[in-house]
Amino acid sequence: MxxxxxxxxxxxxxxxxxxxxxxxxxxxxxxxxxxxxxxxxxxxxxxxxxxxxxxxSDGCGGESTLSGFALSIIPANKEDATRMFNALAEGGSVTMPLGETFFSPCFGMLKDRFGMEWMIAMQPAEQTA
Structure with missing residues (x-):
């Protein structure tokens, strides 16, 4: 850990x-x-x-697996989104490249090197105002 x-x-x-x-x-x-x-x-x-x-925590039991969920993080701006996405993707795999979608000006999905799935999703400008 x-x-x-x-x-x-x-x-x-x-x-x-x-x-x-x-x-x-x-x-x-x-x-x-x-x-x-x-x-x-x-x-x-x-x-x-x-x-x-x-x-x-490392816990006290045996091995655990991560499946069926993803952690989402809402960065403050596109620079933070890009930095976080690129850092988390290093040694992992990109599921959906970071880009604009109908629901977010900057969204992407990946699985990091430890098997944790992440969604990076900026809020649209009208939701942050």
Whole structure:
């Protein structure tokens, strides 16, 4: 998760508020709650995209898959949209190139290198006024 947090911080967030590994917890977890090899895994992390707080964790279970949903981000302007889209697309795959649509002056879809699907969608000018 550390690699993905650094990637998202650079691509969209610009601010990592906190990060704590399981091995840094001030209290030990209940017996059997966390696998023994999780000391360096992320217990709690938070970062900001604009004014939104996003929280993340490696969890305590097995592997998880990301499917059936996408995260949407509404950039303030076309420059931010382009920067975020290009950064998230690096090492991933573009589903729909960034461009103008009937509902957005700048919209695109992609799957990043970690398998997370994203939609970048500027609001039309009449909705931002």
């Amino acid at each position: 550390r690699a993905s947090l650094n990637f998202y911080k650079d691509a969209v967030a610009r601010q990592l508020d906190m990060m704590m590994r399981f091995g840094e917890s001030p209290e030990p977890p209940p017996p059997g709650a966390v696998p023994p090899d999780f000391d360096n895994k992320i217990m709690h992390a938070s970062f900001r995209i604009g004014s939104s707080l996003i929280m993340a």
